[in-house]
Amino acid sequence: MNKYLMDLRKGKVKYLMIEEHIKNLIDKNKIKDGEKLPAIRELARILKVNNITIVNAYKELQSKGYAVLKMGSGTYAKKRDINRNLNREYSRALKRIFSNEIGDYIDFTGETSSGEFFQIDLFKNVLNEVLDRDGSRALIYQEPLGYEGLRKSISDVFWKDSVNPEDILIVSGAQQGIDVVSKAILNTDDSVIVEKPTYSGALSVFKSRRSEIIEIPVEKNGVNVDKLEKILQKNNIKCFYTMSYFQNPSGISYDDDKKKQILRLAEIYNFYIIEDDYLSELIYDSNIKYNSFKSLDHNDRVIYIKSFSKIFLPGIRIGYLIPPEKFRENIQNSKINTDIATSSLMQRALDLYIRKGMWKDYINMLNIKYKDMYIYMGKCIVKYLNDKVDFTKPGGGLHFYLKIKDSIEIDSISLFKEAKRRGVLITPGSLYYKNPSEGKKYFKIGFSHVSKENIKRGIQILNSLMTI
Amino acid sequence: MNKYLMDLRKGKVKYLMIEEHIKNLIDKNKIKDGEKLPAIRELARILKVNNITIVNAYKELQSKGYAVLKMGSGTYAKKRDINRNLNREYSRALKRIFSNEIGDYIDFTGETSSGEFFQIDLFKNVLNEVLDRDGSRALIYQEPLGYEGLRKSISDVFWKDSVNPEDILIVSGAQQGIDVVSKAILNTDDSVIVEKPTYSGALSVFKSRRSEIIEIPVEKNGVNVDKLEKILQKNNIKCFYTMSYFQNPSGISYDDDKKKQILRLAEIYNFYIIEDDYLSELIYDSNIKYNSFKSLDHNDRVIYIKSFSKIFLPGIRIGYLIPPEKFRENIQNSKINTDIATSSLMQRALDLYIRKGMWKDYINMLNIKYKDMYIYMGKCIVKYLNDKVDFTKPGGGLHFYLKIKDSIEIDSISLFKEAKRRGVLITPGSLYYKNPSEGKKYFKIGFSHVSKENIKRGIQILNSLMTI
Numbered sequence: 001m002n003k004y005l006m007d008l009r010k011g012k013v014k015y016l017m018i019e020e021h022i023k024n025l026i027d028k029n030k031i032k033d034g035e036k037l038p039a040i041r042e043l044a045r046i047l048k049v050n051n052i053t054i055v056n057a058y059k060e061l062q063s064k065g066y067a068v069l070k071m072g073s074g075t076y077a078k079k080r081d082i083n084r085n086l087n088r089e090y091s092r093a094l095k096r097i098f099s100n101e102i103g104d105y106i107d108f109t110g111e112t113s114s115g116e117f118f119q120i121d122l123f124k125n126v127l128n129e130v131l132d133r134d135g136s137r138a139l140i141y142q143e144p145l146g147y148e149g150l151r152k153s154i155s156d157v158f159w160k161d162s163v164n165p166e167d168i169l170i171v172s173g174a175q176q177g178i179d180v181v182s183k184a185i186l187n188t189d190d191s192v193i194v195e196k197p198t199y200s201g202a203l204s205v206f207k208s209r210r211s212e213i214i215e216i217p218v219e220k221n222g223v224n225v226d227k228l229e230k231i232l233q234k235n236n237i238k239c240f241y242t243m244s245y246f247q248n249p250s251g252i253s254y255d256d257d258k259k260k261q262i263l264r265l266a267e268i269y270n271f272y273i274i275e276d277d278y279l280s281e282l283i284y285d286s287n288i289k290y291n292s293f294k295s296l297d298h299n300d301r302v303i304y305i306k307s308f309s310k311i312f313l314p315g316i317r318i319g320y321l322i323p324p325e326k327f328r329e330n331i332q333n334s335k336i337n338t339d340i341a342t343s344s345l346m347q348r349a350l351d352l353y354i355r356k357g358m359w360k361d362y363i364n365m366l367n368i369k370y371k372d373m374y375i376y377m378g379k380c381i382v383k384y385l386n387d388k389v390d391f392t393k394p395g396g397g398l399h400f401y402l403k404i405k406d407s408i409e410i411d412s413i414s415l416f417k418e419a420k421r422r423g424v425l426i427t428p429g430s431l432y433y434k435n436p437s438e439g440k441k442y443f444k445i446g447f448s449h450v451s452k453e454n455i456k457r458g459i460q461i462l463n464s465l466m467t468i
Numbered sequence: 469m470n471k472y473l474m475d476l477r478k479g480k481v482k483y484l485m486i487e488e489h490i491k492n493l494i495d496k497n498k499i500k501d502g503e504k505l506p507a508i509r510e511l512a513r514i515l516k517v518n519n520i521t522i523v524n525a526y527k528e529l530q531s532k533g534y535a536v537l538k539m540g541s542g543t544y545a546k547k548r549d550i551n552r553n554l555n556r557e558y559s560r561a562l563k564r565i566f567s568n569e570i571g572d573y574i575d576f577t578g579e580t581s582s583g584e585f586f587q588i589d590l591f592k593n594v595l596n597e598v599l600d601r602d603g604s605r606a607l608i609y610q611e612p613l614g615y616e617g618l619r620k621s622i623s624d625v626f627w628k629d630s631v632n633p634e635d636i637l638i639v640s641g642a643q644q645g646i647d648v649v650s651k652a653i654l655n656t657d658d659s660v661i662v663e664k665p666t667y668s669g670a671l672s673v674f675k676s677r678r679s680e681i682i683e684i685p686v687e688k689n690g691v692n693v694d695k696l697e698k699i700l701q702k703n704n705i706k707c708f709y710t711m712s713y714f715q716n717p718s719g720i721s722y723d724d725d726k727k728k729q730i731l732r733l734a735e736i737y738n739f740y741i742i743e744d745d746y747l748s749e750l751i752y753d754s755n756i757k758y759n760s761f762k763s764l765d766h767n768d769r770v771i772y773i774k775s776f777s778k779i780f781l782p783g784i785r786i787g788y789l790i791p792p793e794k795f796r797e798n799i800q801n802s803k804i805n806t807d808i809a810t811s812s813l814m815q816r817a818l819d820l821y822i823r824k825g826m827w828k829d830y831i832n833m834l835n836i837k838y839k840d841m842y843i844y845m846g847k848c849i850v851k852y853l854n855d856k857v858d859f860t861k862p863g864g865g866l867h868f869y870l871k872i873k874d875s876i877e878i879d880s881i882s883l884f885k886e887a888k889r890r891g892v893l894i895t896p897g898s899l900y901y902k903n904p905s906e907g908k909k910y911f912k913i914g915f916s917h918v919s920k921e922n923i924k925r926g927i928q929i930l931n932s933l934m935t936i
Contacts, residue, residue: 040539040540051540052540054540055539055540055541058539058540059539059657062539062655062656063655063658069537069539071523071526071527071530071537071543072508072519072520072522072523072526073523075539114608115604115605115607115608116604118604118607118608120599120603120604120606120607123599123604123607124596124599127595127599128592128596131588131591131592131595135588136583136584136586136588136591136781137583138588138783139583139586139588139591139781139782139783139784140582140583140586140781140782140783141782141783142782142783171807172640172807172810172811173807173808175804175805175806175807175808176806176807179805179806179807183676187530187531188656188678189527190531201804201805201808204801204805205805208651208802208805210656309808313604313607313608314607314608314609314610314808315606315607315608315609315610315809315811315812315813316607316811316813317807317808317809317810317811317812333672334676336643336669337643337647337669337672337673337676338643338644338647338806339639339640339641339643339644339647339785339807340641340643340669340777340785341783341785342640342785343640343783343784343785343811343814344783344785345783345784345814346811346813346814
């Protein structure tokens, strides 16, 4: 008898074959995304196998991301993440490029300040002062909440003492903040609302928690509140992930009115706002005022996340979290389970740097430098891409999000590939959507890692690629 | 009508009441741990509510850890983790104590080297050399795999070039290593084998991934291989988490024979070995030879995790992972999703420290110092606790694991509380077991944060507490 037919007799192989078969049907769209799979008993009867064989096949499908189990309802087919290949290609390309250092590329993918304006000598002095002051304790002493001095500085300088240092948790940047919060508060099948488009690193974390992700399109000044409320009426939402200023990638900022409306909804519909305060230090448009969700929150509805890495120094890997009281202990424990504590010397150095006023000076300087770059890139876009793209000026931050006009045939993935070949790196919009095809007419260009000369040259190259 | 009965009409409240009722029954042991809950339709019919109300009640139970869903089978009651309260009390006590710095306590809870022998001036010079050499790049440049120089040093110094630097992933300590690996390879309901007892931080991560955790008792030189194989025959195991040398807490080390047998089983039963190489640098007994699972592995079955924090400097938060090829990309991406990258200046400093031979000198010195402490603590245990506890000398590492003799009435949780009152901190064994009551006759004492004088005094106090 045929080997494969022989194998069928062994239960172990049988379930894998069934799983393989269903997987193929899903891949080939014979079974649609979201379609209910047959009940276990029914399929077992049809295929003349034990129930357990089907259970195992479905489990395998689930573990490979081809099916989801909904309690009291059944198992549903799930189209594999088509983003995966693109994500992979994009990150591989960047990894390869960065591992040879950036070389001759014009790099529009930067999402952080570049550090070219950073006075390393000042920081070196600060580091030495810490080591002289604290000795080896600076490298040994671990506080799960983070270095107390730094928590006090943050409370004092950034929150004018309105937040208790005990309620601040130091983390290794915003990405870790999102991860730690997700592990603490999200269970499998919990629903999370995100902005559409949104930061791909957050999407990855929520997917990894196996949360249901619901996207709401961003408009000029935040998500549409009516749409948000409709979703809240129909779904049991655990949290809403938002970047309140210069959202990555769309560049939009929330106005106060919208923030207050959303905070009200959070109270009514009992959900929490994960506020990723991305680049609010860099406001160039004087009409934009800084009021975080957190600062407007009277009901302890905000999980505030702030990264120091993006604005300050990417390699320093420090940020902080302010959790609502309800989740405080869970989130603290989640941080401990993630990596015990964040590197202590760097926390001490950052603390002293803030206390000495160097932080403020540095941010002021970045505002002057980057505003200049921002204006310049805006002008270049208008000058060279005016008939190719639509965009809104963010008024702050480090990037522009551009929509390729409908009349232009190229999509952003092809543009990414072509541009790479010509020595220009852009970020295709597809990375920022649950369904990547929705982002195919968008791309992001940042100015923090590029000289003015190269901003112009890079945009000219993009122009030529979109003209062809 | 009674307010609560009125509330029942509103669906939203109804499911919470049902959930509350079932929770109480589980807490009071009226519904046993593992008992199957009624089918959704059946319970809905009995209670005369909609199916969706029961679905929501069961979901709520699940999310609070009071129930688990097994596909194709139903929902099962789950006794809340009774470890939780103890864990919480223990970690709160330690947090409180540590936040006032350790003060007058005799601290036997240390799991890392203390840093008192660390020459901070040498390290300060290294840091300054890095900053002079690399400038602000040392704080800006982020490599997702970790600083290339450090990966090369690790390959060169610790693996004599048998591991490719590209296959090494820098992480922020072993705890992050376990977390990153779990997120990359463990799906809900995957089964993990752990040693009994085992490191509580690993238990927490596996629980948080909602994995099924199967414990195998450790014996003199590792887990019982027959028992392991029996479990492998009956279960589909994804991985086995092990600490190969001076296991935390039992102190045992695997012999080569056992390591080879387990590697063979990994190949036959298709599972992976997560090797947490804890404190293998500190071998005092010359009969113990260092051969990691990783070094004996010919089939790419080992996920090797090494922390530099424990032996070197806790606050430095650096470690590394060597994943098998199969999981390499997933694990790398999981690290990126966790926190992008590990603090770069510290990596550069550690690299230079290793290259200059300072690492080797430091470890040699620690071996001399800690061997002396180890011998001293061993003698004190024999002298003062001989009729109170049984133990095996680990032959290395930083702690002893003691079993309170059956004739002694006190359990380790009471001993922990009493000792704390007398100024002595120990770690109760209960933290290291899935079912904490199994650890109630064990406790751990470490010698790395205590002077000889205090080792003696602390053990004398423990003796007096066990005598009463």
